Amino acid sequence: MGYKKTQIGFITVLTIFQIAFIVLSSIWFRYDESFDETSGADFDLRTDYYYTYYSDVAVMVIIGFGYLMTFLKKYGLSAAGYTFLLAAFCVQWTLIANAFWHQIHEYGELHRFDVDIPALIEGMFGAATVMISFGAVLGKTTPLQLILIAFFEIIFYSLNIYISVLRTHATDIGGSMIIHTFGAYFGMGLTTVLTSRKTKEHLKNPDNDATKVSDVFSLIGTIFLWLYWPSFNGALGVPGQRFKVVVNTVMSLCCSCVGSYVWSVLLNKGKFNAVDVQNATLAGGVAVGTSANLYINPVGAMAIGLIAGSISTIGFNKITPFLEETVGIHDTCGVHNLHGMPGIIGGISGIIAVYAGTEDHSLYNGAIGNYFPEGDHQPFRQLSALFITLSISYFGGLLTGFIMKFLGPNAEKPFTDEEFWFDEENDAEESEEEELEKKPLDDEESNISSSEDIQLKEKLSSEN
């Protein structure tokens, strides 16, 4: 049969994980009683209160991140396909990992866990975090590595939530820190260990490039992310806070979009750069995450967005080339620019917003307890959470990178689908002769060549 090691590994590992998930959930998962029919109309109100936000977040994770990453010209199936698989894997695994820490925190021991829709939203948040890290190594890993990375990352991710949120009581409704900063620096750690040795090679690889069609595909991802970001930031909002989340997130995103276009033109000889438009426009959503439910006023949100969009665009045009050429770190999608720096801006904005609230209590109409469990200590808690997140994510990424390096090889033909996606023309069993004859047609799948092309080429070859 001739399966490669990495293929056998993929089948084995994924099968074991999936069966383990089912076994664990059979012992552990029930429906949340409070969502039961006894509560009648109310109950369904609760379902609808969360479900729309859940499905918006799910669109962001799979369509948004998935299509955003299809910009590589020969890696479209992999980008969208792996995102899809990783989401299905991570939702389950995050449910389990989060349930573990929630139980430990609440009871000190393991109980039956009641699945509700907020738990599914947290599952999608875990998937989002993995997708961000995936962006840093896009095109360079095998599917087996991706599954293992996701497995380890969710362990660190849920540990960080336990420490930063459940223990430290930081507020981070939209996940600027616990999702974006975490995902970005985990990815940076990962790519430092795993792919930096080949940075120069990757930069020269002609397949590590976009086309106009793939750029327009990619923008679909960007725009769905931009549109549904208020749902991302507000999905877990308690009643009374979602309104501010929506207004703040929309205003911030409008300004990061405008800021990116301006800086893109400034830094690209008077033209727009598709990469900036696909990514930096979203930095406002990332950066307003921590303070989205706070009284920052529209102007606060707009300022955060403009700053984040500007810094992110500068990142794509100046910091990424520096990291690649001088430091030697290769971050395929530039997640450091879209999620890393804007995530830190988000964490810092959160500290400032929280500090303002603790200084001027009238701002929250005396309801400050709904927002800051730690009262006047809150700003320090926020700062702690930011450092904890940075540490756990970066070292978690480094460690996972070393494990991956130990376990097996990276992708052999980076930035191409062909290594792991079946293609009838090339992969079917054919006599060698036939294959040789067909070789010149290889390109066929790259995009809709038609029979005429082929005739043309045959004609040409016969001429020679």
Added chain:
Amino acid sequence: MGYKKTQIGFITVLTIFQIAFIVLSSIWFRYDESFDETSGADFDLRTDYYYTYYSDVAVMVIIGFGYLMTFLKKYGLSAAGYTFLLAAFCVQWTLIANAFWHQIHEYGELHRFDVDIPALIEGMFGAATVMISFGAVLGKTTPLQLILIAFFEIIFYSLNIYISVLRTHATDIGGSMIIHTFGAYFGMGLTTVLTSRKTKEHLKNPDNDATKVSDVFSLIGTIFLWLYWPSFNGALGVPGQRFKVVVNTVMSLCCSCVGSYVWSVLLNKGKFNAVDVQNATLAGGVAVGTSANLYINPVGAMAIGLIAGSISTIGFNKITPFLEETVGIHDTCGVHNLHGMPGIIGGISGIIAVYAGTEDHSLYNGAIGNYFPEGDHQPFRQLSALFITLSISYFGGLLTGFIMKFLGPNAEKPFTDEEFWFDEENDAEESEEEELEKKPLDDEESNISSSEDIQLKEKLSSEN
């Protein structure tokens, strides 16, 4: 002018149907009084209770099925365009057909029918069923045939709902049986009669093939279907049941996604097959449909999803080739694998779930009547509904196939847009000479030149 018979037929038939729909609705359709303003706030709550689900289902039917079917390299406009037209046609016709049977069942005679949003949802469900059957004959029919097929299918579809649901009292909230099984076997009946004679020819047709770009397009459809499936299964859920529908459907889909990837690698020489990823990943949504609102626990949903995803993938890789080569049935999209078998799994899962509920009444907290109108007889009712659905759909499909065969020819240039979509280059009135000169340009629409083209050009330039 030189219109072809099938073109004149299309214009005539569709015009007559559309005018008939308008006349019927002028006599028959009013707004649902209970959605009237007198009920104030409540009323709008009802609108919003259903509208979000309606629009998610609508996205699934037109974007989901439409783009899922754009995988054929030269049939993109037809796949998306016919889906769009059929949806607009079927919503109206299903409204009328369902209204007829509802009235017959409730009053024994025809009354004025009050349109509400659940009725629109049922309209989209009718459209979904037709779209499933369309998948079996994709690329092989004329637009005229599609309109006529939709017309006949909705008659059988609404008859089956009358018998299986209104009379037999089967429960099937997500339509595993009445939508997916029905649509798939109607399509199989149809393709048996209509296109099996040309199966070998279709298999050899180079246009019956995908490209990387069309595969990535197609995945957009898949992912929207996957994401909004909880809305499909829960759209008509009574208050108190939607929560379980969401959890069950999400868990089932995660497992069918993982299952499909594993089996795809196993059955395709260690690589992923785009067809499996585009289709079998969704089998969990189909298969959990009947039991989505029942107490099957997360583990039950996960098991159903894993089984359905696995069998569906095996279907695409083993059963479809068998049906094509040995039996001689050509099912373009493999709807038998995605909707047929998983639909039956759904029906059977429903019987088991219902049986468990009738055995252990504590499971439903005594509210079993909300779920099973027939109490302890319910399992048998479910089984009956499954067989009734299989019979009506398959024989309905065969019969419709014979009518189509009698009425006129199939597509002359299967799997291409050019037969029915206007193309300025080729279709404008030009002198014959001009046309001859332009012939070599045909390729232009194939759009995406590849590196080979370029090499070609270089060769050419060097030659000159």
Added chain:
Amino acid sequence: MGYKKTQIGFITVLTIFQIAFIVLSSIWFRYDESFDETSGADFDLRTDYYYTYYSDVAVMVIIGFGYLMTFLKKYGLSAAGYTFLLAAFCVQWTLIANAFWHQIHEYGELHRFDVDIPALIEGMFGAATVMISFGAVLGKTTPLQLILIAFFEIIFYSLNIYISVLRTHATDIGGSMIIHTFGAYFGMGLTTVLTSRKTKEHLKNPDNDATKVSDVFSLIGTIFLWLYWPSFNGALGVPGQRFKVVVNTVMSLCCSCVGSYVWSVLLNKGKFNAVDVQNATLAGGVAVGTSANLYINPVGAMAIGLIAGSISTIGFNKITPFLEETVGIHDTCGVHNLHGMPGIIGGISGIIAVYAGTEDHSLYNGAIGNYFPEGDHQPFRQLSALFITLSISYFGGLLTGFIMKFLGPNAEKPFTDEEFWFDEENDAEESEEEELEKKPLDDEESNISSSEDIQLKEKLSSEN
């Protein structure tokens, strides 16, 4: 560095506007008190009452209009990218402009303005209006012009709302008049002045053309618009009216879709024309806008849809060529057919529906005041609003066109991305020699074969 004037202008103008928006909102914008937490559960109900509709409208504006306009083969990045930027710009600017007029109308002076979600929806409506006008000049303007056009258009747009709605008390829930008619005739005014001199040149330009891939992309936009249109028409619906909006809009769109397909086949030698399918199918949504919340019954909505779809298709096939060739006006997307004429049909349908309501008071169960503030004078008010809208929009468009003409040049390479989008191959600093060597590869990223391919093939065929 060698920035062009239009590039420096773009950076300067957009920066000034963005900073002005932030300054204005810091002085002026606060959160709406009534959405505050004191109101508890209710309050969030209000957020959710509007937010879903807001995000559907946002999808329509950016994904819908953005991808609808990607049909040009070399203008995909620009179409989607400019839509995105304009939306982010217009939401902010419309918020400010509308807030100004609202304050003037309510208080006669300027107060602090409380931002709520309906205000964000109105922001997106402003963006939609600009996008419609953008369609008329698609491919022919510079980014600088687009920003300036948006700036001026929103001034006229908000002035028209002040006069037609706030002062004249016209009812136009879905914006047939104030959004669609306005946007279309503003665009027609604009293109009359700005681009009519080059109409013949544009018509002959081979880049002013679609390909199959870009057509399928474009249909994504169409279908999202079609699907979410009930949200567009109902977004600002008061409780008790949204139900009718949903039913009326869905029924109207189904009929305009069927109508367009029938007329498209009739007018295109028996084949479907992608342009009609991408556009005219939506005319029912436009035309039912004014009367969507009124008691027109399903049959009224269906008739409006069928008429609008038919006239729109006739417009694309007969009126556009007449305008182009005889009058000399070039309307790239045919917005006159999709928004202009159907918008007027919408205005007239509104007059008829209102007249029916004033004649037969029983129709509205005595609640006529909720719909028509002007009672029996309402029909005349509607008519006035239609004429006011037509006048302000067309003359506003002409005036803006003259300003644009005075300020600077149009795009130099119309219908292509290359003038304003950075492309590593072409735009990076390279020695001249390298560039010369690379020249033959140019085409590679453009993906979409261009006239060069064609010449090549012709050459080749002539050689043989």
